[in-house]
Amino acid sequence: MVTNDRIEHLLRDEAARILAVTEDRPEISRYRIYLSDFPRADILGMSIGHRRIYISYRLGRRALNSDRHLWLLRQTLAHEIGHEIAGHADQTQISFNRSSPVRGLTNRDLGLPWYVIYQPYSLEKELQADLEGMKYWDRLQWDCSIWVGILEDFKRQNYVGDSLHPTQKRLQQASRVCRPQTEVKGAREVKLGQTPFSVSRPSLLSYQVRQ
Numbered sequence: 326m327v328t329n330d331r332i333e334h335l336l337r338d339e340a341a342r343i344l345a346v347t348e349d350r351p352e353i354s355r356y357r358i359y360l361s362d363f364p365r366a367d368i369l370g371m372s373i374g375h376r377r378i379y380i381s382y383r384l385g386r387r388a389l390n391s392d393r394h395l396w397l398l399r400q401t402l403a404h405e406i407g408h409e410i411a412g413h414a415d416q417t418q419i420s421f422n423r424s425s426p427v428r429g430l431t432n433r434d435l436g437l438p439w440y441v442i443y444q445p446y447s448l449e450k451e452l453q454a455d456l457e458g459m460k461y462w463d464r465l466q467w468d469c470s471i472w473v474g475i476l477e478d479f480k481r482q483n484y485v486g487d488s489l490h491p492t493q494k495r496l497q498q499a500s501r502v503c504r505p506q507t508e509v510k511g512a513r514e515v516k517l518g519q520t521p522f523s524v525s526r527p528s529l530l531s532y533q534v535r536q
């Protein structure tokens with residue numbers, strides 16, 4: 326774990342902003358967000374349950390000066406908070422958000438003590454965490470095309486992910502959720518990219534109900 330006042334301040338602010346639109350709003354003060362200098366640069370974040378989340382120090386540092394990395398940080402936070410709120414974690418399960426090809430993570434890669442058991446989530450839960458995260462973005466009226474764009478960037482960089490974080494599947498899901506939808510009332514079709522945020526936007530909640 327590393328400390329840096331400016332980055333920690335940014336993390337707290339961004340996490341609080343996301344948490345404020347979640348079911349965990351009353352529990353914001355119980356969240357602990359840590360900076361971690363993961364030995365492997367491709368790990369962006371990790372949630373270990375009990376409202377404890379680790380964020381890559383490198384990502385946090387870059388987010389101070391780069392909009393692109395700030396949005397990547399917001400995606401990572403939303404994804405990890407999604408795991409926490411969906412109740413995916415328990416003491417033996419840890420989740421990751423990764424940015425480059427990973428084969429078989431070990432405790433050493435994570436800087437975890439040997440006695441912590443690393444048990445990844447299922448693909449289903451990883452995709453669900455993305456869906457949860459996108460739901461929070463929607464409530465914040467953050468443009469979901471940025472979320473999609475991050476995954477498209479992964480793809481452009483030939484980052485295919487791994488069996489539990491397959492870029493292609495994450496991108497497919499995100500594109501489906503973010504695509505322009507027809508408004509329920511009236512026949513007018515509202516395209517996200519062409520409308521201001523204040524106009525009725527696709528509800529991720531109703532998307533989930535249809536699943």
Ligand SMILES: [Zn+2]
Nearest residue numbers: 420421451454
């Ligand atoms: Zn995850």
